[in-house]
Amino acid sequence: MLVINIYYTGKDGSARKFAEEMTESGTVELVRKEEGNFGYTYFFPKDDPEDVLLVDKWKNRAALDRHHKSPMMETISKLRQKYHLSMRVEQYFETDGKSVGDFEEVIRTRTAVRKFSDKPVSDEMIKRILEAGRYAPTAKNMQPQEIYVLKSKEALKKIDKATPCRYNAPICLLVCADKDKTWKNGDYSTYEMDACIVATHMMLEATNLGVDNIWIKYFDESVVRKEFNLPESVYPVCLLPLGYRAEEYAGNPLHNKRKALAEYVHFV
Numbered sequence: 001m002l003v004i005n006i007y008y009t010g011k012d013g014s015a016r017k018f019a020e021e022m023t024e025s026g027t028v029e030l031v032r033k034e035e036g037n038f039g040y041t042y043f044f045p046k047d048d049p050e051d052v053l054l055v056d057k058w059k060n061r062a063a064l065d066r067h068h069k070s071p072m073m074e075t076i077s078k079l080r081q082k083y084h085l086s087m088r089v090e091q092y093f094e095t096d097g098k099s100v101g102d103f104e105e106v107i108r109t110r111t112a113v114r115k116f117s118d119k120p121v122s123d124e125m126i127k128r129i130l131e132a133g134r135y136a137p138t139a140k141n142m143q144p145q146e147i148y149v150l151k152s153k154e155a156l157k158k159i160d161k162a163t164p165c166r167y168n169a170p171i172c173l174l175v176c177a178d179k180d181k182t183w184k185n186g187d188y189s190t191y192e193m194d195a196c197i198v199a200t201h202m203m204l205e206a207t208n209l210g211v212d213n214i215w216i217k218y219f220d221e222s223v224v225r226k227e228f229n230l231p232e233s234v235y236p237v238c239l240l241p242l243g244y245r246a247e248e249y250a251g252n253p254l255h256n257k258r259k260a261l262a263e264y265v266h267f268v
């Protein structure tokens, strides 16, 4: 998906009048109906009455190119001239998968993928996924996580000795936690909980970027320890295989089997 943020700036509220006319003339509605449009929404910054932000989302570059050649573009540029607006494109990014972008859609579409294609995951995507983990909360902000990025043939071979659940993913994140770097309360400590939150952040960011994933706990801890020379205090919490689902992957039948809220939510 392509996401483009466009700031329109004018004088005496002209940018907002432009957005209003775009809406009232039906142009916004027409753009939204264009094939491959995933969103076309104006936002008004609270502290700057002269700015209007348009968040523009397209399925892919072909859809955006079609839009640029559509009759709507002429209307938009005429209106821009009418209101004497300047334009600034602040952000433009492209994700290399089937990104969904919207958080609620991300949490609904994330699913356990058990058959990956050979398509590699770019370093840029891995960096963004790892970054998402950095923002995870941890008890007393101790950040006890230790993450091993398994990408080389040797590393993947090693993890395959510990689990049958890599499912051909071209890259795996082995998420560990250091018991010596965690928050403790008597005998209890939060290292596993902290690492799970970090892993959850990364998993959801992966889905957000269109990178398929699965959470794996079924691995032989002692084999993982030995193959990756984990220090005694470092506990392997989970494995996140990442990649792109194979064409023939049929989906996880359990994904849509969720309890009703009434079965486990207790309003007291």
Ligand SMILES: Cc1cc2nc3c(=O)[nH]c(=O)nc-3n(C[C@H](O)[C@H](O)[C@H](O)COP(=O)(O)O)c2cc1C
Binding pocket: 110, 111, 112, 113, 114, 165, 214, 215, 216, 217, 218, 219, 252, 254, 255, 256
């Ligand atoms: C803590 C945890 C451990 C899991 N371990 C494995 C595993 O070892 N092997 C596997 O194939 N799937 C594993 N899964 C995936 C779950 O089976 C899957 O998430 C669940 O069926 C719900 O389906 P969904 O993720 O498609 O919504 C694990 C998931 C979680 C959260």
